[in-house]
Amino acid sequence: MSQRYTIIGNYISPYVRKVLACMELKGLDYEIDPITPFVGNEAFTRISPLRRIPVLIDGALVLNDSSVICQYLEDKHPQPALYPADIAQRAKARWLEEYADTYLADVLIWRLFYQLAVRKHVFRETSDEAVVQHAREVEIPAALDYLETQLPVDGFIFGALSIADISLACYFRTASFVRYAVDATRWPRTAAFVQRMQALPVFQKLARWEDGVLRIPVTEQRTTLATMGAPLTRETMGSQVPQHGLPRG
Amino acid sequence: MSQRYTIIGNYISPYVRKVLACMELKGLDYEIDPITPFVGNEAFTRISPLRRIPVLIDGALVLNDSSVICQYLEDKHPQPALYPADIAQRAKARWLEEYADTYLADVLIWRLFYQLAVRKHVFRETSDEAVVQHAREVEIPAALDYLETQLPVDGFIFGALSIADISLACYFRTASFVRYAVDATRWPRTAAFVQRMQALPVFQKLARWEDGVLRIPVTEQRTTLATMGAPLTRETMGSQVPQHGLPRG
Numbered sequence: 001m002s003q004r005y006t007i008i009g010n011y012i013s014p015y016v017r018k019v020l021a022c023m024e025l026k027g028l029d030y031e032i033d034p035i036t037p038f039v040g041n042e043a044f045t046r047i048s049p050l051r052r053i054p055v056l057i058d059g060a061l062v063l064n065d066s067s068v069i070c071q072y073l074e075d076k077h078p079q080p081a082l083y084p085a086d087i088a089q090r091a092k093a094r095w096l097e098e099y100a101d102t103y104l105a106d107v108l109i110w111r112l113f114y115q116l117a118v119r120k121h122v123f124r125e126t127s128d129e130a131v132v133q134h135a136r137e138v139e140i141p142a143a144l145d146y147l148e149t150q151l152p153v154d155g156f157i158f159g160a161l162s163i164a165d166i167s168l169a170c171y172f173r174t175a176s177f178v179r180y181a182v183d184a185t186r187w188p189r190t191a192a193f194v195q196r197m198q199a200l201p202v203f204q205k206l207a208r209w210e211d212g213v214l215r216i217p218v219t220e221q222r223t224t225l226a227t228m229g230a231p232l233t234r235e236t237m238g239s240q241v242p243q244h245g246l247p248r249g
Numbered sequence: 250m251s252q253r254y255t256i257i258g259n260y261i262s263p264y265v266r267k268v269l270a271c272m273e274l275k276g277l278d279y280e281i282d283p284i285t286p287f288v289g290n291e292a293f294t295r296i297s298p299l300r301r302i303p304v305l306i307d308g309a310l311v312l313n314d315s316s317v318i319c320q321y322l323e324d325k326h327p328q329p330a331l332y333p334a335d336i337a338q339r340a341k342a343r344w345l346e347e348y349a350d351t352y353l354a355d356v357l358i359w360r361l362f363y364q365l366a367v368r369k370h371v372f373r374e375t376s377d378e379a380v381v382q383h384a385r386e387v388e389i390p391a392a393l394d395y396l397e398t399q400l401p402v403d404g405f406i407f408g409a410l411s412i413a414d415i416s417l418a419c420y421f422r423t424a425s426f427v428r429y430a431v432d433a434t435r436w437p438r439t440a441a442f443v444q445r446m447q448a449l450p451v452f453q454k455l456a457r458w459e460d461g462v463l464r465i466p467v468t469e470q471r472t473t474l475a476t477m478g479a480p481l482t483r484e485t486m487g488s489q490v491p492q493h494g495l496p497r498g
Contacts, residue, residue, distance in 0.1 A: 049348075049395050050348075050351075050352060058337075061337050061340075063340055063341075063344060064344055064347075065343075065344055065347045067343075067347070068340055068343045068344045068347055069340075071340070071343060072336065072337075072339075072340035072343075075336045075339065075340070076336055087321065087324045087325055088307075088310050088321075090321075090324065091310075091312055091317055091318075091320070091321035091324070092312075094314075094316075094317045094320060094321075095312060095313055095314055095317045098313075098314045098316065098317055099298075099299075102299075103299060146298050
């Protein structure tokens, strides 16, 4: 019998969302310790050498990095498959996942969401407007121009829902927390894709908990999530004091 | 019959070396266009959206990202296996590959090799001494402290040679081009591991071509490699004019 998995990481994080979506789609049993990496304690540092979320705990096995975790879940629970069966398509799906995890994360999360939300709400700092403006005017459009050549008019990228669709959708979702939306007149395929993905039951289910903790201080999120029926761990690796840093997924 | 693969990317790059090592170990037929991303022309931009090397061309299929390419080669040519058969070990190997490709690359390549070699020899700039010093005194030691807990006293990390050993070794090799060597008194396991890996026939074979183009202007490397019997493509995607940028693998 499969044992219960533990995920360390916050619902707001796109990297965590990617893993949770895979677990939900595969029907796996899990509990979550919804910390942000900024408040991880020493126990968290021991299991996440780069202080990144998510971390997956499966008995004695501790795994870091969302892409590594998703591939592990696929290897261990092959059905339903979230990676294309065709070798070339599988490679293309992994490339789009990598593109999402690096470039899309850089421009949507670290130069937009981090500046506008995390610096303000977690660290009580002001955002760097020049960084945000360059992201909005140059870097995000470059990503959207590329995605517009990769996405289908309808349905999923490789026929069935795959890790590529899931990964891309996760970053646009976190960007929406700072009211970023893709301009449908300029990038119609990407805008429609993001809407289609967000309408999927798996993302709707996660969205409820995401909306529940949005704009709530990290120290109060656990209590809120408990009242909303989120599958929380009993213990937490979160401390009360936010620490500086730019951990990635 | 398997057709000949094409690799776009320079022998000096650790990301390219990782893919070449996998191809050599699997006995695959390939040719190489040894450009650096800094001199890639418009044709290169079209096949590498982030202007990164290596790029793999397999007939109509074009693949970016060294990790995606290595996994594709493994899927297509499973023997000899370069990923552990055990699911948990395979996940651990992928994590060490990710750790090498991101954190180790950041500190050994972008804050050391790029500063000391690329800025000087490609762009005729001076290096940022503060960046180099912080890497040497803080960031690289942190990586080595972690690796020292992960590496075996002898042999390979997961019994047989895997993508984890290959990835880690590639970054230390490029760092050695600016005379960086691991202090064996402080990190004995890592220092011995790097030496063992570098002594493998596959890395010795590649080292001959790497040494051949080291400290030679990028515009002259093709001619030098031709005289050394490297499997060059007929056409090149390199231009004569270096352009600025920080492309990754």
